[in-house]
Structures are given as structure tokens and as C-alpha cells.
Amino acid sequence: MTNMMGRVAFAALATAFATEAMAVEWNASLWGQRRAFTEHVEKLAELVEEKTDGEFTINISYGGLSKNTENLDGISIGAFEMAQFCAGYHRDKNRAITVLELPFLGVENLEQEVAVSNAVYAHPAVAEEMSQWNARMLMTSPMPQYNLVGTGEPRDELADFEGMRVRATGGLGEAFAAVGGVPTSVTSSEAYQAMESGxxxxxxxxxxxxxxxxxxNEADWWTANLNPGTVNCPVVVNIDAYESLSDEHREALDSSVSEAIDYYLENYGELLARWDQVLEERGVNKVMISQDELAAFREVATPIHQEWIDTMSAQGLPAQELYDLVNSTLEEAKSGS
Incomplete structure (x- = not known):
């Protein structure tokens, strides 16, 4: 009887140990607060936990693990298993994907943004560059075209941008600099204070x-149709952590990406649908820039594309290939093919 009880206890202990050993817990480093920009990560965590019956969980931290500008560094040393970052925060570390931040690429909606991001992320040059940081691309964080909020008199002509101090990163910053603006790359978390303090x-x-x-809340006006471009903010995973997953857990993660993106697009669409109401509630003037002024802006900013190709090619990246990939993918997305 004693031996039988001992065997039962041992079996129970072994089962408990095996269950514990199968459990996987990841940490994901984001920033700010939960918002439309992070809903796909939240949904991904929910789906993964559901598909694995709670064996694989992702704990999401909003700034508790790292600064947003240091998330890629944290991934590289394995400080956490998943992170979101924006290419403009450290363009020298993720040069290849900065093609997606060039101004006036012609992306019209979030679905097209997803298409071009996915195409670029799948390029071998991107995978190789990310591997230097022990990072693997998981999914994009598609955002609509950026537009300006500002104080004082609306800036609705090209000449008004001369000397304008603007919080803009990456290719957007270059675009505003090209028309006389003075870009600064303060982080998103610092933008309100920078605007409030002047x-x-x-x-x-x-x-x-x-x-x-x-x-x-500080704005007097909003440019509804400037649409100079957007930033690209991937979600990445630590390569070692990803490869150490069981086949079942890896499948749960990979298969949840498209579902999470679909959820993101639906959720963001609801925000866009009520944006005019938001402006009205806050007393923000909706500024429409004339087509002539938009054309003038594009003419000044477009040479930035060629400069990017020349600079990145000189650094050994297949820049023209990446740029052409964006354009061909966008053309396919617009044609519906």
C-alpha cells in the first residue's frame, strides 16, 4: 500500500512538473497606455492564451520594461521576448524598413499599409538586419497617414511651414525640413509636454x-488632408525565444497574427469614423489644404526618395529593390489583385 501510494504521489508530481514545464510566459514591452495602436498586441495575447488553454501567456507592459526607444536593444539581450518599436526612433538600427517611412508614398488606407509592410518585412534584407538584434519580425502596427495639430493660426500654405517647429520623426521629419520646417524627434510620450511648453x-x-x-487637447487646428506619410512600427520577437517554442505554441502565435491585425483594422476603423466628432467636441478647426499647395509640397519632398535610395545603396542595402517592392505591392493592393 505504501509503495502504491508512493507511486501515485510520484506520478502526480511528475504530471505537475510536466505541466509546469510546458507552460510558457512571455513579456511584451510597449509604451504609453492601451490604445488603438496596441490593440493587435492585446488581441494576439488573448488568442494565444485561448489556443493553448492557458499554457502560453503574454504579459503586456506599458513602459515598465523599457523605454520605447530602447525596446529593440531589450530584445537583442533577451530582456523580454516581444516588443513594439518605431523605425524612426533609431534609423541606423533598422535601415531597411525606413523605406516605409518615406513621405508621399501614396498609401491611401490601412489595408494598403498592411500590404506594403508585410512585403517589406518578408524581404531577406530585413530579416538579416533584424537578426543582428536577435529580432524576428512578427507583425506591423498599421497607422493612417499622419497629420498635424497645431496652435495659433492654421498653416495651410507651403510658405507657412517655414520655421515651423514640428514633432516628426524619420521620413516625415525630412519632408517638413525640406519645406523649411524644424523637426524634432521627441518621443510620443514627450510630445504633449513639448507642445504645451512651446x-x-x-x-x-x-x-x-x-x-x-x-x-x-492643446490644438487649435488639424490638417485633415496633408497626408505626408506615416511611421512604421513593427512588433518583433526575440529569435531565441521564438525558436524555443514548441511546435504547438509557435503555431498558436503565428496563426494569431492575421486575426490580430483584422481586429486592429476593425477597431481603428471605428476611431476614424468618429474623428470629426472628436474635433468638434474639442473645438479644433479642420483645415483643408488646397490641391495646388499639396502638389507643391509633394514636389519639394519627392527628391527625398532618391536620396534614400542612394544613401542606403551606398551602405550595401538593396535599396532600389526595396523601394520598387513597396511601389509594386501598393499598385497590386490598389488594383485589388
């Missing part, structure tokens, strides 16, 4: 960020 006159964000970071 460090910047304007802030370039997507709609959700103007809401989440409070810049809309």
Missing part, C-alpha cells in the same frame, strides 16, 4: 496618438 508649434501623429498623448 518647444514645438505642431505635432505630427495619427489620430489615435493625438488622443492618447493629449496633443489634441
Amino acid at each position: 518647444v514645438v508649434d505642431t505635432v505630427a501623429f495619427a489620430q489615435h496618438a493625438h488622443l492618447s498623448f493629449g496633443t489634441i
